Amino acid sequence: MEKYLAVDIGASSGRIFEAVLINKKIELKEIYRFDEYLKYEENTYFWDIEKIYGSIMSGLKKYFKENRQEDLSIGIDTWGVDFILLDSNDKILGRPVSYRDSRTNGMMEKVFGILAKEKIYEKTGIQFMEFNTLFQLYSLKLKDKSLLEKAETFLMIPDYLNYLLTGKKINEITNVSTTQMMNYKTGFWDDEILKITGFEKIKNTKLGKAGDIVGNISSEVQKELGIKRLNVILPGTHDTASAIAAVPHLEKEGTAAYISSGTWSLMGIESDYIISEKSYELNFTNEASVIEKKSRFLKNIMGLWLIQRVKKEYNDEFSFSEIVKLAKEEKEFISLINPNNERFLNPESMKDAICDYCIETNQKAPENIGQFGKLIFYSLAFLYAKTLKELEELSGLKIKGLNIIGGGSQNEYLNQLTSDAAEISVIAGPVEATVLGNVTMQAYAKGGIKSIEEGRKIIRDSSGLKKYRPEKNLKELYSNFLKLC
Known part of the structure; x- marks a missing residue:
C-alpha cells in the first residue's frame, strides 16, 4: 500500500x-x-x-x-x-x-x-x-x-x-x-x-x-x-495536464479524444504537436503534455458556464438534476446557439444573451429553465461533434471513442446527446480526473507504477465509468446548428 x-x-x-x-x-x-x-x-x-x-x-x-x-x-x-x-x-x-x-x-x-x-x-x-x-x-x-x-x-x-x-x-x-x-x-x-x-x-x-x-x-x-x-x-x-494524464482510454495515440468537462470544456487529443494554417485558423492550442514531447492538442469550448449562469439567474431555485429532468421534458423546443459566440463569455444576463441570439437568428427564445437547459445541452453536444470532426481533419486520425472526464461527466443527458450528435461511443468518468492524474505522476516518479499507460489502466479499474452509444439520429438538427457557426 x-x-x-x-x-x-x-x-x-x-x-x-x-x-x-x-x-x-x-x-x-x-x-x-x-x-x-x-x-x-x-x-x-x-x-x-x-x-x-x-x-x-x-x-x-x-x-x-x-x-x-x-x-x-x-x-x-x-x-x-x-x-x-x-x-x-x-x-x-x-x-x-x-x-x-x-x-x-x-x-x-x-x-x-x-x-x-x-x-x-x-x-x-x-x-x-x-x-x-x-x-x-x-x-x-x-x-x-x-x-x-x-x-x-x-x-x-x-x-x-x-x-x-x-x-x-x-x-x-x-x-x-x-x-x-x-x-x-x-x-x-x-x-x-x-x-x-x-x-x-x-x-x-x-x-x-x-x-x-x-x-x-x-x-x-x-x-x-x-x-x-x-x-x-x-x-x-497545470490542472488540465493532470486531468488528461488520468483519461482512462488514451493508451493508443489517436484512438480516443477527451473532453475535460466543467465550467469550460477542453476537447482534444494527446498527440505530436500539430501546428498548421488550419489549426491556427480554428484556434486550436498545443499545450505540453505530461508525456515528454507530446501535446495536449485541444480547443477551448464554453462549457457548463452557460447553464451555471442561467441557474444562478433563476436564483438557484433548481438543482442541476432538476434542470436536466425539465430539459428532457421539452419535446417540441429545438432552438440552438453557438456556445462559443463571444456574447456568452461574461454577459450581464446569460438569459437575455441567449434570448437575443435566438431572436436574431429567427428562432424561438426559451421561456423556462427546461427550455434553456435543452438549448444549452443540445448546442454543446453539437459543438463537441463539430470539434471532433475538426480534430480528425487536423490530425489525420480516425477517432474511435470519446472520454468525458471531470465534474461535467456526471451529466448523463449531455453525455448521451454527445454520443448521438458525434455518432461515437462515449465513456464518462472519472469525476476527479485532475487529482487522479496528479497522483499518477507521483506514483510514476516514486516507482509505484512503471508508465502513464499503467496509471491509466489503474484509473480505469478504480473508477465507475459509464459507456454511452448513439441512440438517436440528430443529423437534421446538427445541420441547423452548423448554419450558426
Missing part, C-alpha cells in the same frame, strides 16, 4: 486529497478544502497567495496530526498563465494579479505590432487569449516597468507554492507552455518572444517536467508540520 497527497487548486476553490494505491486501484479521500482567495482591491483582481499557502499548511497540519506516517509525497496543480515575481531577496514584487484582471485589455494588438500573430503561433502552437502570460508581462513593461527591472525570479503559481515548501525554484513545463512564450521545438523559452516583454531573466529559473522530484520540504516546514520528510513531486502542475 502506498499513500500520496494531492493538492488541486482551481480558480474558485482548493482541495487536498489523500490517495491510497493498493491492489492496483486508487482510493481517494478529501481531507481539506478552502476557497475565497481571489481578491479585488484598488481596481485589481489578484490572488491572496498567502491565504492559499496558509490553507495548504493548515490542511497538512490537520492531516499529520491525525496520521503520523512519514515519507509521503505531495504534488500541487493549479490553473495556468498566472505568476509571481521575486526580487533579489526573494520577496514578492507587487501583487500576483489574476488572469481575470483587465490589465491585458488591448495588449494583444500592441504585441502583434512587434511580432506577427502568425509567427507567435508558429513558435509556440498556443492559442491567443488576452490573459496569456505574454500579454500580462507586456502590460507590466508598459505600465510598471520598474517592477520588472527589480525582478530576479519568475515562478508560476504552483511553482511558487513548491518553492515555499522546499526553497527550490523550478518552473514545470506543462504550465510554462500556457505562457505563450515557450518554443515547442526546443522546450525552452523563446528568445524573440522574451525580448518583447523585456524580461529575459525569466530564463534564470530551472525548467522541470512532470514526474521530477523537487525534493524534501525545508527544515522550517518540517518543524511547522512536525514531520521530517515529505517529498514534493511535480505532477502536471
Whole structure:
C-alpha cells in the first residue's frame, strides 16, 4: 500500500486529497478544502497567495496530526498563465494579479505590432487569449516597468507554492507552455518572444517536467508540520495536464479524444504537436503534455458556464438534476446557439444573451429553465461533434471513442446527446480526473507504477465509468446548428 497527497487548486476553490494505491486501484479521500482567495482591491483582481499557502499548511497540519506516517509525497496543480515575481531577496514584487484582471485589455494588438500573430503561433502552437502570460508581462513593461527591472525570479503559481515548501525554484513545463512564450521545438523559452516583454531573466529559473522530484520540504516546514520528510513531486502542475494524464482510454495515440468537462470544456487529443494554417485558423492550442514531447492538442469550448449562469439567474431555485429532468421534458423546443459566440463569455444576463441570439437568428427564445437547459445541452453536444470532426481533419486520425472526464461527466443527458450528435461511443468518468492524474505522476516518479499507460489502466479499474452509444439520429438538427457557426 502506498499513500500520496494531492493538492488541486482551481480558480474558485482548493482541495487536498489523500490517495491510497493498493491492489492496483486508487482510493481517494478529501481531507481539506478552502476557497475565497481571489481578491479585488484598488481596481485589481489578484490572488491572496498567502491565504492559499496558509490553507495548504493548515490542511497538512490537520492531516499529520491525525496520521503520523512519514515519507509521503505531495504534488500541487493549479490553473495556468498566472505568476509571481521575486526580487533579489526573494520577496514578492507587487501583487500576483489574476488572469481575470483587465490589465491585458488591448495588449494583444500592441504585441502583434512587434511580432506577427502568425509567427507567435508558429513558435509556440498556443492559442491567443488576452490573459496569456505574454500579454500580462507586456502590460507590466508598459505600465510598471520598474517592477520588472527589480525582478530576479519568475515562478508560476504552483511553482511558487513548491518553492515555499522546499526553497527550490523550478518552473514545470506543462504550465510554462500556457505562457505563450515557450518554443515547442526546443522546450525552452523563446528568445524573440522574451525580448518583447523585456524580461529575459525569466530564463534564470530551472525548467522541470512532470514526474521530477523537487525534493524534501525545508527544515522550517518540517518543524511547522512536525514531520521530517515529505517529498514534493511535480505532477502536471497545470490542472488540465493532470486531468488528461488520468483519461482512462488514451493508451493508443489517436484512438480516443477527451473532453475535460466543467465550467469550460477542453476537447482534444494527446498527440505530436500539430501546428498548421488550419489549426491556427480554428484556434486550436498545443499545450505540453505530461508525456515528454507530446501535446495536449485541444480547443477551448464554453462549457457548463452557460447553464451555471442561467441557474444562478433563476436564483438557484433548481438543482442541476432538476434542470436536466425539465430539459428532457421539452419535446417540441429545438432552438440552438453557438456556445462559443463571444456574447456568452461574461454577459450581464446569460438569459437575455441567449434570448437575443435566438431572436436574431429567427428562432424561438426559451421561456423556462427546461427550455434553456435543452438549448444549452443540445448546442454543446453539437459543438463537441463539430470539434471532433475538426480534430480528425487536423490530425489525420480516425477517432474511435470519446472520454468525458471531470465534474461535467456526471451529466448523463449531455453525455448521451454527445454520443448521438458525434455518432461515437462515449465513456464518462472519472469525476476527479485532475487529482487522479496528479497522483499518477507521483506514483510514476516514486516507482509505484512503471508508465502513464499503467496509471491509466489503474484509473480505469478504480473508477465507475459509464459507456454511452448513439441512440438517436440528430443529423437534421446538427445541420441547423452548423448554419450558426
